[in-house]
Amino acid sequence: MREAGPTDAVDGAQPRAVVSPSSTTETAEVLRAAYEGGFRTVVRGGGSKLGLGNPPAGVDLVLSTERLGRVLEHAAGDLVVRVEAGVRLADLQAALAPAGQLLGLDPPEARATVGGVVAANASGPRRLRYGTVRDLLIGITVVLADGTVAHSGGKVVKNVAGYDLGKLFAGSLGTLGVIVEAIFRLHPAPAATAVATAEVAAPGQAGSAVRALLASALVPSAIELDWPGPDGPGTLTVLFEGIGPGVDAQAANTARLLADAGTPGARVLLDGEPGQGGEAGLGGGADRGGEATRAAAALGALPWEAGQLGVKVATGPSGLPGALATVWEVAAAHGLAARATAHAGTGVLRAGLDGGDATTLAAFVNGARERLAPAQAGLVVAEAPLEVKQGVDAWGPVGDALPLMRKVKQRFDPSGLLSPGRFVGGI
Amino acid sequence: MVDRQRLIERMRAVLGPGGVIAERNQLRTYECDGLAAFRVVPALVVLPETTEQVQGAVRVCHEEGVPFVARGSGTGLSGGALPVSDGVLIVLSRMRRILEIDYDDQRAVVEPGVINLWVTKEVAPRGYYYAPDPSSQLICSIGGNVAENSGGAHCLKYGFTTNHVTGLEIVLPDGDLVHLGGKAPDPPGYDLVGAFVGSEGTLGIATKVTLRLLRKPEAVRTLMAAFESADAAGDAVSKIIAAGIVPAAVEIMDALAMEAAEAAVHVHYPEGAGAVLIVELDGPEAECTHQFEEVERLCQEAGSTTIQIAEDDDQRALFWKGRKSAFAAVGRISPDYYVQDGVIPRTALGAVLREIADMAEERGLRVANVFHAGDGNLHPLVLYDGDVEGEEERAEELAAKILFACLALGGSITGEHGVGADKKKYMPKQFTADDLDVMQLLRCAFDPDGRCNPGKVFPTPRLCGETPGKRHVHPAEQPGLVEAV
Numbered sequence: 001m002r003e004a005g006p007t008d009a010v011d012g013a014q015p016r017a018v019v020s021p022s023s024t025t026e027t028a029e030v031l032r033a034a035y036e037g038g039f040r041t042v043v044r045g046g047g048s049k050l051g052l053g054n055p056p057a058g059v060d061l062v063l064s065t066e067r068l069g070r071v072l073e074h075a076a077g078d079l080v081v082r083v084e085a086g087v088r089l090a091d092l093q094a095a096l097a098p099a100g101q102l103l104g105l106d107p108p109e110a111r112a113t114v115g116g117v118v119a120a121n122a123s124g125p126r127r128l129r130y131g132t133v134r135d136l137l138i139g140i141t142v143v144l145a146d147g148t149v150a151h152s153g154g155k156v157v158k159n160v161a162g163y164d165l166g167k168l169f170a171g172s173l174g175t176l177g178v179i180v181e182a183i184f185r186l187h188p189a190p191a192a193t194a195v196a197t198a199e200v201a202a203p204g205q206a207g208s209a210v211r212a213l214l215a216s217a218l219v220p221s222a223i224e225l226d227w228p229g230p231d232g233p234g235t236l237t238v239l240f241e242g243i244g245p246g247v248d249a250q251a252a253n254t255a256r257l258l259a260d261a262g263t264p265g266a267r268v269l270l271d272g273e274p275g276q277g278g279e280a281g282l283g284g285g286a287d288r289g290g291e292a293t294r295a296a297a298a299l300g301a302l303p304w305e306a307g308q309l310g311v312k313v314a315t316g317p318s319g320l321p322g323a324l325a326t327v328w329e330v331a332a333a334h335g336l337a338a339r340a341t342a343h344a345g346t347g348v349l350r351a352g353l354d355g356g357d358a359t360t361l362a363a364f365v366n367g368a369r370e371r372l373a374p375a376q377a378g379l380v381v382a383e384a385p386l387e388v389k390q391g392v393d394a395w396g397p398v399g400d401a402l403p404l405m406r407k408v409k410q411r412f413d414p415s416g417l418l419s420p421g422r423f424v425g426g427i
Numbered sequence: 428m429v430d431r432q433r434l435i436e437r438m439r440a441v442l443g444p445g446g447v448i449a450e451r452n453q454l455r456t457y458e459c460d461g462l463a464a465f466r467v468v469p470a471l472v473v474l475p476e477t478t479e480q481v482q483g484a485v486r487v488c489h490e491e492g493v494p495f496v497a498r499g500s501g502t503g504l505s506g507g508a509l510p511v512s513d514g515v516l517i518v519l520s521r522m523r524r525i526l527e528i529d530y531d532d533q534r535a536v537v538e539p540g541v542i543n544l545w546v547t548k549e550v551a552p553r554g555y556y557y558a559p560d561p562s563s564q565l566i567c568s569i570g571g572n573v574a575e576n577s578g579g580a581h582c583l584k585y586g587f588t589t590n591h592v593t594g595l596e597i598v599l600p601d602g603d604l605v606h607l608g609g610k611a612p613d614p615p616g617y618d619l620v621g622a623f624v625g626s627e628g629t630l631g632i633a634t635k636v637t638l639r640l641l642r643k644p645e646a647v648r649t650l651m652a653a654f655e656s657a658d659a660a661g662d663a664v665s666k667i668i669a670a671g672i673v674p675a676a677v678e679i680m681d682a683l684a685m686e687a688a689e690a691a692v693h694v695h696y697p698e699g700a701g702a703v704l705i706v707e708l709d710g711p712e713a714e715c716t717h718q719f720e721e722v723e724r725l726c727q728e729a730g731s732t733t734i735q736i737a738e739d740d741d742q743r744a745l746f747w748k749g750r751k752s753a754f755a756a757v758g759r760i761s762p763d764y765y766v767q768d769g770v771i772p773r774t775a776l777g778a779v780l781r782e783i784a785d786m787a788e789e790r791g792l793r794v795a796n797v798f799h800a801g802d803g804n805l806h807p808l809v810l811y812d813g814d815v816e817g818e819e820e821r822a823e824e825l826a827a828k829i830l831f832a833c834l835a836l837g838g839s840i841t842g843e844h845g846v847g848a849d850k851k852k853y854m855p856k857q858f859t860a861d862d863l864d865v866m867q868l869l870r871c872a873f874d875p876d877g878r879c880n881p882g883k884v885f886p887t888p889r890l891c892g893e894t895p896g897k898r899h900v901h902p903a904e905q906p907g908l909v910e911a912v
Contacts, residue, residue, distance in 0.1 A: 075772060075774070077665060077668065077669065077772075077773070077774040078772040078773050078774050078803070079668065080772070100671055121613065121618075123613075131586070131590065132612075132613070134589075134590075134618060134621050135586060135590050142865075144865065148861050148864070148865060149861060150859075150861050150862045150864075150865035150866075151858065151859070151862050152858075152862065152865075152866065154837070154838070154839055154857075155772060155837050155838075156770045156771065156772055156802070156803055156837070156838050156839050156842070157583075157802045157803070158578060158582065158587070158770050158799065158802040158803065158804045158839075158842040158843060159770055159839040159841070159842060160575065160576045160578075160587075160625050160839075160841050160842065160843055160844075160845055160846070161839050161840050161841050161846055161850075161854065161857055161858075162846070162854065162857075162858060162862070162863070162866050162884070163622060163625075163626055163866040163869050163870075164576075164589065164621060164622060164624075164625055165622075165865065165866065165869070166621075167589070167618045167620075167621025167622055168617060168618060168619075168621065168622045168869065170618055170621070171613075171617070171618055172617055172618075176617075187673065188671030188672070188673065189671070191671070211531055214531075214533065214642070215530070215554075215642070216642070217554075217642060217643070217644060217645035217711065218711065219644075219710055219711055242711075242714050243713075243714055243717055243718070245713050245714075245717060246710075246711055246713040246714030246717065247714075249711070249712075249713045250711055250713075312613075314611045314612045314613045314614070315611055316531075316532040316534075316610050316611045316612065317531060317532055317533075318529070318531035318532050319532075319611070346612050347532070347611065347612060348612055348613065376609060376610070376611060377611060378611070378614065378615055380615055395615040395616070396615065398614070398615050398616040399606055400604070400605050400606055401605050401606060401607050401616060401619060402616070404599070404605055404619065404872065404873070405616050405617050405619070407872040407873075408617055408619070408868075408869065408872040410872070411868040411869070411871050411872045412865075412868055423616075424615050424616040425616075
């Protein structure tokens with residue numbers, strides 16, 4: 001435990017102390033003491049998602065997971081790993097690589113810890129292939145606000161005994177309890193990588209290309225869109241991972257399919273000799289230098305810099321062109337420069353906005369949200385300067401389930417001590 | 428005290444006379460689900476046709492202080508849809524419309540009574556399917572699948588019901604209607620869809636379900652390899668997984684299970700085999716072909732005596748028919764049997780099989796083994812004859828011991844059938860008191876009065892608001908209320 005400094009502030013809220021327990025038992029002791037003292041606690045992993053959500057209503061204690069850093073058990077034959085929350089995702093991938101395995105999560109934040117990835121429900125390009133945290137987390141250990149330690153799930157992939165608390169905690173942003181341990185199912189690392197990439201002139205053209213890809217029998221690991229500015233063009237990149245002959249054939253077929261769907265001129269990038277492909281992009285695997293591997297590693301970068309406004313719009317694949325057009329239009333109306341990337345295969349758009357003051361940026365958020373609402377597409381503020389956040393709700397409306405979510409929060413953290421105010425509806 | 432006549436009248440007002448069953452003999456039809464060992468006649472059965480009627484019925488229960496249980500097709504194997512004697516059974520089988528298919532976003536919106544296989548049939552002409560495929564998929568309902576987080580043979584690669592439900596409309600135990608998730612990914616807020624799927628009907632009633640649809644794979648290859656023992660077949664599975672191959676399905680049947688299935692569907696299993704392994708691969712043609720050759724080679728390396736490759740869809744269907752009919756087929760070789768549903772880390776397969784064999788021999792009982800070998804989900808079928816004195820008790824004891832063996836190996840008491848009424852007594856062996864208390868917090872957020880499928884999943888229901896450590900019998904569980912209704 002140490003006294004907190006200015007760099008420990010969470011969205012402007014200054015904690016009094018930072019505490020770093022080194023075990024589940026210590027975490028429970030810390031939380032019990034915080035509960036008895038009425039201290040408001042925010043959990044910090046790698047710190048990469050501290051800007052997510054609304055500014056906390058107040059924070060007394062930052063609970064850092066930096067000392068919960070052990071990979072507890074890697075059952076390679078069962079494709080399962082049990083880790084402490086503070087393990088960095090990149091380090092975990094590096095630990096799994098010698099067994100030829102990986103955890104199918106590839107969020108862009110280099111510093112991210114396992115616990116943070118779960119709490120923020122972070123994802124990356126390969127969510128098309130592997131799903132998100134909810135699909136890969138099979139067991140969890142949490143400590144509640146009053147120090148109660150609870151487990152759910154377990155070390156087996158197939159398990160329906162009891163409620164699935166892992167799903168409840170995935171994306172809960174530290175508002176229900178502190179995640180201390182997680183168990184994941186793993187996947188074999190692919191032996192080869194191939195990429196097909198093409199320029200697209202307009203959002204509608206990208207939409208047609210994505211629709212054709214999803215309707216085909218191709219099995220891409222990712223379909224990514226990068227759009228540097230409203231005047232286009234954008235780049236569509238389709239990633240294949242698997243065995244050499246398989247991925248090469250799929251990438252070649254993709255080029256033909258894209259041409260038929262109105263996007264000619266796709267380039268196919270291969271790694272060359274079989275075995276040159278790598279697992280780069282999913283953590284610590286060595287970059288074995290092939291063209292496809294390098295292109296794969298570059299996928300998924302955030303379209304904003306620290307200190308800018310970054311938003312996420314989850315639409316589903318069919319809503320993507322409309323959402324993209326909306327972002328350009330509303331940005332232009334407010335005189336903002338915009339850059340967008342998308343996990344196009346799952347329909348998750350991210351945009352970075354720059355060039356205006358806090359009032360303008362907040363107006364963009366509210367304006368875009370209003371325009372997107374009829375299409376049932378929610379807009380979430382992923383990162384923003386504090387002054388912008390003070391003018392908007394980071395999450396937007398969550399519908400008629402909000403009262404039920406409040407009841408869940410009330411049961412798990414009746415005193416409202418964990419990450420108060422950061423979550424939806426002021427939870 | 429609830430006035431039964433008043434309850435009937437109120438329900439008739441909500442559902443019309445055709446939507447309420449109150450006649451004792453007719454109620455008896457609903458006294459059990461797929462686990463016939465547990466039987467309870469409900470006070471009343473209602474058959475809503477719309478979400479509004481479900482809401483209306485639940486609201487009446489809420490206002491009258493009557494517990495209720497939702498039921499789909501009644502194929503569950505853990506007594507999850509077992510009625511409560513003084514409660515209302517809400518049967519969803521009249522809500523069976525497929526409301527929407529969205530091919531671009533690969534989603535379907537269906538009512539809870541829709542049969543699992545109907546979804547695939549509906550979208551197959553366009554080249555899509557719904558992945559979770561429990562053996563009962565011809566008759567089981569999507570609502571029941573949601574409640575139980577149903578699995579199936581192809582869940583190894585594609586996941587379970589919980590991985591394929593993205594949105595729900597639910598009626599809460601007080602009758603309120605709530606929409607969770609939807610078609611779009613990553614809805615903000617708590618993942619209550621994830622919490623609800625697999626909650627065994629204890630959190631509310633799903634009235635609309637949004638499902639993921641998958642594109643049919645380009646290629647499918649299936650083989651059936653015979654081995655001297657289930658242990659040897661298990662070795663082959665280990666080699667396949669170690670080679671970095673994720674099959675669509677990996678199933679093992681032992682000699683006794685084959686004998687039963689053969690009698691029922693004539694698959695022509697190899698003579699004298701101790702076990703068969705079914706491996707199915709799917710995906711892009713080039714990858715599938717390459718990996719299939721590797722699987723064949725690995726099976727040979729592991730000592731397979733014969734390998735049959737499905738020549739066409741008909742033969743593939745026959746392989747699966749044998750597997751999927753195995754439970755029912757066991758009825759041909761034994762008058763009675765228990766179906767068990769334990770899970771172990773897959774690498775412990777050999778160990779647990781030896782232990783099951785030893786324990787069965789000690790008790791003079793036979794166990795047929797059928798399992799989803801890829802994910803370590805065992806379905807030992809404990810055979811017995813209820814007419815032989817003491818045999819049923821020994822069989823029950825063996826079935827329990829098998830689950831304890833699974834737990835000792837780091838597994839679970841249920842992989843896909845659910846805890847229900849059947850296995851709740853074993854929950855404290857898998858979870859600590861604190862684990863179960865924390866799960867109850869979720870229950871209390873949804874159902875503070877404990878009226879929604881009471882007496883399932885948890886061994887010692889608690890009143891919400893109690894402090895941990897002090898447990899009481901829930902009023903709904905006390906005898907006596909039954910007669911009053």
